[in-house]
Amino acid sequence: MSVGPSSGPSSSGALTVPAGDFSEIHNWSDLLYFFNHTLPECHMEFSESTKRVVLFVLYLAIFVVGLVENLLVIYVNWRYSGRAGLLNFYLLNTAVADLGIVLSLPVWMLEVTLDYTWLWGSFSCRFTHYFYFANMYSSIFFLVCLSIDRYITVTNASPSWQRRQHQGRRFLCAGIWVLSAIIPLPEVVHIQLVEGSEPMCLFMAPFESYSSWALAVALSTTILGFLLPLLLIAVFNVLTACQLRRAGQPEGRRHCLLVCAYIAVFIICWLPYHVTLLLLTLHGTHISLHCYLAHLLYFFYDIIDCLSMLHCVVNPILYNFLSPGFRGRLLSAVVHYLPKDQARMGRRASSSSSSTQHSIVITKEGVQP
Secondary structure, three states: OOOOOOOOOOOOHHHOOOOOOHHHOOOHHHHHHHHHOOOOOOOOOOOHHHHHHHHHHHHHHHHHHHHHHHHHHHHHHHHOOOOOOOOHHHHHHHHHHHHHHHHHHHHHHHHHHOOOOOOOHHHHHHHHHHHHHHHHHHHHHHHHHHHHHHHHHHHOOOHHHHHHHHHHHHHHHHHHHHHHHHOOHHHHOOEEEEOOOOOEEEEOOOHHHHHHHHHHHHHHHHHHHHHHHHHHHHHHHHHHHHHHHHOOOOOHHHHHHHHHHHHHHHHHHHHHHHHHHHHHHHEOOOEOOOHHHHHHHHHHHHHHHHHHOOHHHHHHHHHHHOOHHHHHHHHHHHHOOOOHHHHHHHHHHHHHHHOOOOOOOOOOOOOOO
16 A cells, blocks of 8 residues: 555654655655555555545535534524623633634535645645644643633632733634744644645655654654543542532542543543654664554544644533533524514423533532533
8 A cells, every 4th residue: 555645634654654765765756655655565455546536525524514513602692692601611712713624614515525635825735734733732731721710710719810800811722822822833834735646735844864853753743632632631530520529519430420421532532643744754764663563654644633623613512501600691592583482482491401501510600600
């Protein structure tokens, strides 16, 4: 099987240089030939056409469902931003970041359909990847801040903290957007449009230091985008659940189940991607994978990368639609556009629903987060 470009945004792991001699490489065509002919020879039959169909269907499903869900979350949280809990500000920003990821999916769908050919020029090659990575980091960091802030809100009832927290959250969210815009730059500057019979958008670090660059990018992505956020999300969600149980909050078992769901969904979405990314990056230069395993990882990398984007579909459900308060606000927003007779019935249902507290914690401010 030939090693081709990644169909999705995370192209660094799919083009890791195997061990070999760089002395014969003089141009991009030689480099691509080097990629395609240095994997160990072992016979495995894969259907690239079937893979492209599966990828297209997955991208399309995530795009349609994620677009609808995140637009609803943004609309409801923005419409009721003054009356909803202050922690909803993080949920609003998370939905904006997830929406940014979803809006990049049509590009990957077209790239898959065109057999990984990039037809939109050099600028869009870099910008599309940059746009995806910036929103990916933002989405993850906002979930981390939500977990930390929720715990602080539950354990800290001082009036001075409550007065400062709204402005502080605004500054923190602005800082997250800036940080997320900076982190992808070292990788994006090495993403280039490789001209040829079929132009491709690839991660292309300098020949002599390609392996070092690929490893540095993979490690930074795994640490900043998975290991550190997972640790913080797990620790502070568990601490919040323990605090609520000690305080005798009702529905303690449900809170614990939701905490487990927050952690499990993050792991399920991101662990396979980061493990595959690291294995492919280390293969050939730092470790030697079995021939068949290497082929399997290269073939399924794009599908694993695509499945990691399921968080754009799951996050709105887990952090918003499971909340009775959010469902009440959503119903109120829908009722606003109904005829008067139906609107009166809808308002009664909305009032009953919105009186129920949030699905995870009741803050000491008396509002749901």
